[in-house]
Amino acid sequence: MTRINKAACIGGGVIGGGWIARFLLAGIDVDVFDPHPEATRIVSEVLANAEKAYAMLTGAPLAPRGKLTFRETLEQAVADADWIQESVPERLDLKRKVLTEIDKAARPDALIGSSTSGLLPTDLQRDMRHPERLFVAHPYNPVYLLPLVEIVGGEKTSMETIQAAMERLPPIGMKGVHIAKEIEAFVGDRLLEALWREALWLIKDDICTVETLDDVIRYSFGLRWAQMGLFQTYRIAGGEAGMRHFLAQFGPALKWNWTKLMDVVDLDDALVEKIGQQSDEQADGLSIRELERIRDENLVGILQTLKGGHGGKGWGAGKLLKDFEEGLWARASGSKKLTDIAKPLRLIETKVSPAWVDYNGHMTEHRYLQVFGDTSDALLRLIGVDFAYVERGHSYYTVETHIRHLGEAKLGHAIHSTCQLLSADDKRLQVFHTIYETATGEAIATAEHMLLHVDAKAGKAAPAPEEVLSKIRPIAEAHAKLPVPDGVGRHVGQKR
Numbered sequence: 001m002t003r004i005n006k007a008a009c010i011g012g013g014v015i016g017g018g019w020i021a022r023f024l025l026a027g028i029d030v031d032v033f034d035p036h037p038e039a040t041r042i043v044s045e046v047l048a049n050a051e052k053a054y055a056m057l058t059g060a061p062l063a064p065r066g067k068l069t070f071r072e073t074l075e076q077a078v079a080d081a082d083w084i085q086e087s088v089p090e091r092l093d094l095k096r097k098v099l100t101e102i103d104k105a106a107r108p109d110a111l112i113g114s115s116t117s118g119l120l121p122t123d124l125q126r127d128m129r130h131p132e133r134l135f136v137a138h139p140y141n142p143v144y145l146l147p148l149v150e151i152v153g154g155e156k157t158s159m160e161t162i163q164a165a166m167e168r169l170p171p172i173g174m175k176g177v178h179i180a181k182e183i184e185a186f187v188g189d190r191l192l193e194a195l196w197r198e199a200l201w202l203i204k205d206d207i208c209t210v211e212t213l214d215d216v217i218r219y220s221f222g223l224r225w226a227q228m229g230l231f232q233t234y235r236i237a238g239g240e241a242g243m244r245h246f247l248a249q250f251g252p253a254l255k256w257n258w259t260k261l262m263d264v265v266d267l268d269d270a271l272v273e274k275i276g277q278q279s280d281e282q283a284d285g286l287s288i289r290e291l292e293r294i295r296d297e298n299l300v301g302i303l304q305t306l307k308g309g310h311g312g313k314g315w316g317a318g319k320l321l322k323d324f325e326e327g328l329w330a331r332a333s334g335s336k337k338l339t340d341i342a343k344p345l346r347l348i349e350t351k352v353s354p355a356w357v358d359y360n361g362h363m364t365e366h367r368y369l370q371v372f373g374d375t376s377d378a379l380l381r382l383i384g385v386d387f388a389y390v391e392r393g394h395s396y397y398t399v400e401t402h403i404r405h406l407g408e409a410k411l412g413h414a415i416h417s418t419c420q421l422l423s424a425d426d427k428r429l430q431v432f433h434t435i436y437e438t439a440t441g442e443a444i445a446t447a448e449h450m451l452l453h454v455d456a457k458a459g460k461a462a463p464a465p466e467e468v469l470s471k472i473r474p475i476a477e478a479h480a481k482l483p484v485p486d487g488v489g490r491h492v493g494q495k496r
């Protein structure tokens with residue numbers, strides 16, 4: 001995978017700030033130019049929210065955060081970047097000027113993406129000396145959580161540029177979609193604009209309030225769209241006869257004179273005030289930053305649920321998250337060395353995410369098993385049982401588990417886990433994991449597991465090969481000298 005080494009962000013507002021966070025949290029250094037007097041504060045607040053969200057989003061080992069530098073001039077910011085992202089206000093004259101300045105000061109091999117939500121790349125690249133490297137990279141807010149980027153080339157954009165841009169997105173957890181033909185507002189904003197136009201009429205005509213309209217979306221098709229989009233959802237709505245039947249049944253209705261889609265509502269003072277007031281009531285005193293945090297927690301929960309979709313293979317944006325995490329684990333296991341095996345191995349660092357909390361306000365039961373399972377996976381990667389090993393047809397399966405709950409893990413708390421290897425032979429690994437609350441060092445749960453090495457194709461136990469056993473032996477020998485942890489061998493109902 002081709003990676004971005006150094007990024008520059010020109011403009012650090014809502015979207016520039018989101019890009020900055022996305023790059024930094026993927027371990028990429030970012031230079032920023034934004035003349036706004038409060039740019040540093042604004043970016044640091046967005047970054048703080050993004051870090052909170054990532055702590056909940058994934059337990060995979062993120063790369064160390066990149067270095068953030070604010071520069072005095074645009075030229076300084078772009079000087080040694082290989083991806084430059086322009087996110088200045090949506091005005092053609094301003095964007096053209098800024099992009100031409102970037103073009104002059106950037107490295108010859110730098111890629112230049114514009115965040116524009118509607119302007120044509122052909123118009124943006126008009127005055128550039130090297131227009132072939134300019135493309136639209138249109139993201140969605142919040143850029144650090146929503147993975148989509150619409151990649152759109154102009155008349156002078158080269159296909160190499162499009163390919164290079166597409167390749168650089170997966171390592172930062174994003175999905176590029178190449179839009180085949182340039183068109184104002186691309187695909188996403190065309191759809192959103194259609195919805196928004198209709199929505200403004202419904203408010204103006206007093207059909208409903210902004211809150212009712214939002215409820216209609218979020219309690220119904222908004223939930224469907226997040227995981228299946230429009231066409232796949234409608235395929236299912238056609239019943240067993242599928243899409244063709246759906247089109248035959250509901251297509252003719254499109255000709256009925258229902259919508260006001262092509263008329264633009266007059267956003268006069270009265271309508272602006274009406275929407276403003278209804279929106280204030282709906283917010284119920286929550287600040288924008290608070291709303292952002294609620295939005296982020298919900299998005300994290302949805303992404304994690306989608307990660308477990310399709311029978312655990314991951315679905316849609318959740319599949320992307322799963323692939324991103326697998327990349328992080330693979331990179332980390334390549335660099336992780338067993339330096340200190342004389343004590344239980346500290347293997348997982350994570351935080352209790354919103355999707356993990358139950359009606360008692362603490363981490364729900366099956367998430368303990370998830371963290372313990374992740375701990376076993378981390379041990380397996382250390383002994384060479386990684387994705388490639390599993391693909392070759394062998395693995396370890398857990399055949400027995402006993403969990404003890406000793407304390408509570410609350411929302412947002414940092415937790416970590418350790419593993420003590422109790423015994424090992426050529427087929428079996430007996431492990432004892434402990435989850436600690438990181439701030440207090442208090443043990444909040446333990447688990448004892450038996451893992452069995454299997455030939456997955458034959459579906460039966462098989463001895464592990466020497467390449468794996470040779471990595472297990474030193475850990476087993478070192479851990480044999482440790483005291484037996486309290487709780488080993490316990491069963492349910494046993495007196496303490």
Ligand SMILES: NC(=O)C1=CN([C@@H]2O[C@H](COP(=O)(O)OP(=O)(O)OC[C@H]3O[C@@H](n4cnc5c(N)ncnc54)[C@H](O)[C@@H]3O)[C@@H](O)[C@H]2O)C=CC1
Nearest residue numbers: 011012013014015016034036087088089090115116117141
């Ligand atoms: N806000 C949104 O939901 C989305 C916006 N976009 C696009 O992203 C771009 C930026 O929009 P927002 O971040 O929402 O605007 P914003 O107003 O929040 O941020 C724009 C930033 O650009 C800075 N700026 C102005 N002139 C500059 C210059 N000459 N050099 C460097 N920085 C300069 C401003 O100080 C400000 O911080 C626009 O093209 C917009 O269409 C794309 C996706 C979503």
Ligand SMILES: C[N+](C)(C)CC(=O)CC(=O)[O-]
Nearest residue numbers: 116117139140141189192
């Ligand atoms: C309002 N907007 C056109 C700037 C929105 C976008 O471009 C994408 C988004 O995040 O909704």
